[in-house]
Amino acid sequence: MSKSGEKINIVKVLIVIVIIVLLAAIILTVTRKTSNKSEVPSSTSKEEKVEKKSLEKIVEEFGGEIKDKPFDDVAVVEKAGETFTIYESGEILGGGLSVWTGESEEMTPDAEGNFHITNANQLKWMADKIINGEKNFGGITVFLETNIDLGARKDKDGNITGNKWTSMVGFLDELPKDEKAQNEVKEEIVQEPNTTYENLKGFLGIFEGNNKAICGVYVDSDRDYQGLFGYVTGIVQNLSVQNSFIKGNNSVGAIAGLNTGKIENCKVAFNEVTGVNKIGGAVGNTVSASTLSSVNSVECKIVGEDYVGGIVGYVNDNVDMNICKNSSSVEGKKFVGGISGITFFGCNVLSNTNTGNIKGQDSVGGIIGYSQATVEQSVNEGNIEGNDNSGGLIGINYSMANISRSYNKGNVTGKNNIGGIVGVNNATITSTYNRGDIEASLSKAGGVVGQNSKDSFVYSSYNTGKVTSKGSYAGIAGGNFGSITNSFYLDTCVEKVLDGTLDQRKSEEELKNIVDQIGEDYILDSENKNDGYPILNWQ
Numbered sequence: 001m002s003k004s005g006e007k008i009n010i011v012k013v014l015i016v017i018v019i020i021v022l023l024a025a026i027i028l029t030v031t032r033k034t035s036n037k038s039e040v041p042s043s044t045s046k047e048e049k050v051e052k053k054s055l056e057k058i059v060e061e062f063g064g065e066i067k068d069k070p071f072d073d074v075a076v077v078e079k080a081g082e083t084f085t086i087y088e089s090g091e092i093l094g095g096g097l098s099v100w101t102g103e104s105e106e107m108t109p110d111a112e113g114n115f116h117i118t119n120a121n122q123l124k125w126m127a128d129k130i131i132n133g134e135k136n137f138g139g140i141t142v143f144l145e146t147n148i149d150l151g152a153r154k155d156k157d158g159n160i161t162g163n164k165w166t167s168m169v170g171f172l173d174e175l176p177k178d179e180k181a182q183n184e185v186k187e188e189i190v191q192e193p194n195t196t197y198e199n200l201k202g203f204l205g206i207f208e209g210n211n212k213a214i215c216g217v218y219v220d221s222d223r224d225y226q227g228l229f230g231y232v233t234g235i236v237q238n239l240s241v242q243n244s245f246i247k248g249n250n251s252v253g254a255i256a257g258l259n260t261g262k263i264e265n266c267k268v269a270f271n272e273v274t275g276v277n278k279i280g281g282a283v284g285n286t287v288s289a290s291t292l293s294s295v296n297s298v299e300c301k302i303v304g305e306d307y308v309g310g311i312v313g314y315v316n317d318n319v320d321m322n323i324c325k326n327s328s329s330v331e332g333k334k335f336v337g338g339i340s341g342i343t344f345f346g347c348n349v350l351s352n353t354n355t356g357n358i359k360g361q362d363s364v365g366g367i368i369g370y371s372q373a374t375v376e377q378s379v380n381e382g383n384i385e386g387n388d389n390s391g392g393l394i395g396i397n398y399s400m401a402n403i404s405r406s407y408n409k410g411n412v413t414g415k416n417n418i419g420g421i422v423g424v425n426n427a428t429i430t431s432t433y434n435r436g437d438i439e440a441s442l443s444k445a446g447g448v449v450g451q452n453s454k455d456s457f458v459y460s461s462y463n464t465g466k467v468t469s470k471g472s473y474a475g476i477a478g479g480n481f482g483s484i485t486n487s488f489y490l491d492t493c494v495e496k497v498l499d500g501t502l503d504q505r506k507s508e509e510e511l512k513n514i515v516d517q518i519g520e521d522y523i524l525d526s527e528n529k530n531d532g533y534p535i536l537n538w539q
Helices: 003-039 041-050 055-062 120-131 179-191 508-512
Strands: 065-071 074-079 082-087 092-094 097-099 115-117 141-144 147-149 206-215 218-220 229-232 235-242 245-247 256-259 262-269 272-274 277-280 283-286 291-298 301-303 306-309 312-315 320-322 329-331 334-337 340-343 348-350 358-365 368-371 374-376 384-391 394-397 402-408 412-419 422-425 428-434 438-446 449-452 457-459 467-469 477-480 483-485 488-490
Touching: 055 074, 055 082, 065 097, 092 206, 115 120, 120 147, 229 235, 256 262, 272 277, 277 301, 277 340, 283 291, 301 306, 306 329, 306 368, 329 334, 334 394, 358 422, 384 449, 412 477, 422 428, 449 457, 488 508
Parallel strands: 097 147, 115 141, 141 206, 147 206, 206 235, 218 245, 229 256, 235 262, 245 272, 256 283, 262 291, 272 301, 277 306, 283 312, 291 320, 301 329, 306 334, 312 340, 320 348, 329 358, 334 358, 340 368, 348 374, 358 384, 368 394, 374 402, 384 412, 394 422, 402 428, 412 438, 422 449, 428 457, 438 467, 449 477, 457 483
Antiparallel strands: 065 074, 074 082, 082 092, 277 283, 277 312, 306 312, 306 340, 334 340, 334 368, 358 368, 358 394, 384 394, 384 422, 412 422, 412 449, 438 449, 438 477
């Protein structure tokens, strides 16, 4: 073969090799793309799980016959001789639906002097009586006999449409400037049981919701004390407020702006609640000796500046706040919590749970942002994000406060004083545990507390979550100036071990079997509820 022929064959071989290499590269690229696509379904399937079904699909799965469809997102359905109201949000309510026309219809009391609301216009009549100071319904029970839709909706551009609702609160005239006349007015106000020193008139009776819902509430005001009820000084029970838009200045909540009475067994769901200070998913501001019990906040968006909470923004002294649950997102600046933004001395906070994501700048907690209360059997599973003084349960646990028999499983991130249970502890922590990861971008991160202050105590607590910080950090307390007793952390949760904490460091096996050392509030995790780590005896 000639040399020229050999050269041609070599060129052909090189061409074939190049083609093979290119084909291999193409196949590899396609394979990688296919591989990547096969990895995506974990997130895609997750999105599909939370993707909301259409109203038609919900009704189809529920069964029954559509009798009315007053709005695109709601249908009244009859099934097996019973009537149900079904919303596109997924809520299925027992009973029919009355849509507000924007008018008012007078109610006539029954033989006992009580009232029964059978349509939306009658609710407006009740509201007008309170707003105008004509009737406070003291000694009267008002029964809600049907679900009500006040008509508010958000269009595709994000604009809220529908009739505006005026919060049920009466604002009395301003006090006169003359001191003598002012005192006379104050004396008159004090004699009326439905007024406060803030010169308000409110609802003094019992509002029995009968497990019905009021939906589509649209409040847009620059005044304080805004909500369905502006001011409750009686009892509101067994009521849901849903798919609503509540905006005010200070003391804003879907059910009540201000509560001096009792809110019991109530639910707020799929609402947007916004304002400045004292903003809550259900109640903006609740004062001394009032009660919040079995209140549930579901998938609401709650936004304010200071004192912002998933259930209530601001809680005064000696309030009972029990068995409340929040799955709503909460965002504010200072004093931000999954249940309450701030809670003062003498309050009992028992069996509350947060699963919503909570975001703020200072004093941020899964249960309470700033607490002087007694907190027991409370749980956080939401993620907490705050710049300073932030904890899985409490942002700042202040003097005379006590948190016990509670735990956190959410991740907590921030800058300074970041803790699995408490950001800054100035009081007592007993029988708590943390399973979430804790991260401070600057300093003082701890598995239980970011900073344990002087004369403060941590007893019988443990941590398994990873703890990281650019500054000081530790398995229990990022900075400790108080006392830590019978408290332990998993040996893999920190990269470095601080002097004096070696006896707190335990292996996985040791920590799972540490019940005898850690206290009587714990039991072995025999049913694997907590990955084998000790659980509290009430779990």
